[in-house]
Amino acid sequence: MENTKKIREGSVRTASRLIRNIEDRHPEARAAIKKIFPHTGGAHIIGITGSAGAGKSTLVDGLISAFRKKNQTVGVLAIDPTSPFSGGALLGDRIRMQKHAEDQGVFVRSLATRGAMGGLSKAAGDAIHILDAMGKDIILVETVGTGQQEVDIMHNSHTVIVVLVPGMGDEIQAIKAGIMEIADIFVVNKADHAGTAQLIRELKNMLDMAHIPDDGWRPPVLTVGSAFETASFVENLNILSEKIADHHQYLIHFNELKNRLRRKTRVEIRDALRSCILDPVLADLDARGELDRLTELLINKESDPYTAAEEIASRYLRKIPIKQTKKGGIVR
Ligand SMILES: Nc1nc2c(ncn2[C@@H]2O[C@H](COP(=O)(O)OP(=O)(O)O)[C@@H](O)[C@H]2O)c(=O)[nH]1
Ligand SMILES: [Mg+2]
Structure with a gap:
């Protein structure tokens, strides 16, 4: 059976193999994306970013459960540029996600790529297409960091969640403005740590200064409490999943979904040009x-x-x- 058909039927094996090809920059990956592309566009893509250890994977894990409760299918892409080989640094994530392993409605993969600038954003975009073509309703993309690379990867999504933890204080100011600007929802994690109220206040002050128009989207600042208080954590994640749905509705209602798609497509064109023009030229010059x-x-x-x-x-x-x-x- 042809790859595209298998992907559309949700084949985990084919999807995993194609994602491996993307990581390895195997020529087959490009050929597959060309065929899959017309079958993409159905998923709500949610980017989740923040510093290492901020509790993003814990959050993703909880979100999977929240979306599954609403009968939505979920694809997860955990992107870790620091991992020298696929999944290496994500062993903890694998164990954590195990409880979803039996669930046919959940597909979790990590993505690691080596090499050229911009390669990660393109690889992420391609892997998202695969999850999208599989028919997942929700795609969660987790990235580590708050730099330009993460902004690039986040441009692949419709809704961007920035995860922060208390105790960073003035660091909010120091975080590259880029990532704060593209945030649609702020989540304050590890609310069992001191400084939660202050962090929320600082974020709200920052948003007050941003002069958001009345009919615009003001990014909500949510706290999900402590991941170790299971009952309230589950409840908070239900609330977060509702906020995510609200944002999706906002995008649709104000025709913003198209703008997001345009933003995503521009990134994709740029990344593809880089791989079809700049990379070969550099390789040729090098050789x-x-x-x-x-x-x-x-x-x-x-x-x-x-x-x-x-x-x-x-x-x-x-x-x-x-x-x-x-x-x-x-x-x-
Ligand atoms: N104290 C506390 N620790 C948490 C909370 N959520 C996650 N953690 C811990 O923080 C560490 C990093 O979590 P992880 O989800 O892997 O963070 P990531 O690197 O952002 O994906 C783990 O040891 C988690 O158990 C929380 O609400 N409170
Ligand atoms: Mg993680």
């Missing part, structure tokens, strides 16, 4: 030893980055007039 030669030239001030890049561009890129095909594709 010819020209990257080393250029590096020396620049170090010796015999050239500069722009002159070098312009020369390379003129060598590799021909200006070709392009026209639209009927289907909207591009032909030469």
Whole structure:
């Protein structure tokens, strides 16, 4: 049976193999995404980001249960760039997610990729397509960190949750503005730690200063209490899952879903261009030893980055007039 069909029927084996291909940058991955792409777009994609140890995986685990209670199917992608091989650093997550292992409505995978800049965002986008084509209602994407890379990955989602823990104090200010700006929901984790009320206050002050229009979405600031107080944690996660649904409704109602899709698609085009243009050019230059030669030239001030890049561009890129095909594709 063909891969696309198997994926659409929810085959865990095929999905796992394709995600491994994505990690390995196997050419088959690209071919598969081309076929799967028309069958994507049905899922509500939720990004969850925050520092390492902030309790994101604990939250994801609780959210899976909350969504399953509403009979929604869930795909989870845990992205860990620091993991040298797939799942290495995520053993704890695996154990934690075990209780969902028997549930056909839940598919959990981790994603680790090595190498080039921007590679992780593209790999994440591709893996999300796979979960989407599997027909998952909800896709949870967990990333570690608050830098540009996480902002890029978060652009693949419709709803962004930023997880913070008390005791960071002034660090909120220090967190790259980028990630705070794209937050749709703030979750204050580990509310059993001191400083929860202060953190909530700081976040609300920050939002007050953001001048959100009356009909705009003001990111709610939620606390989920302590993960170790099971009953209240479960209840808080139900509330969080409702807020997530509210945000989805808001996106639909105000036609914002299209804007999110546009944002996501732009990232995807940029990532694909990078892998189809920049990566091969860099690899070619490297193979010819020209990257080393250029590096020396620049170090010796015999050239500069722009002159070098312009020369390379003129060598590799021909200006070709392009026209639209009927289907909207591009032909030469
Ligand atoms: N005190 C406390 N610890 C928590 C809470 N939630 C998670 N943790 C612990 O924080 C650690 C990191 O959690 P994890 O979910 O793996 O964080 P992640 O790195 O953000 O995915 C684990 O030891 C959790 O048991 C909480 O509400 N209170
Ligand atoms: Mg985690």
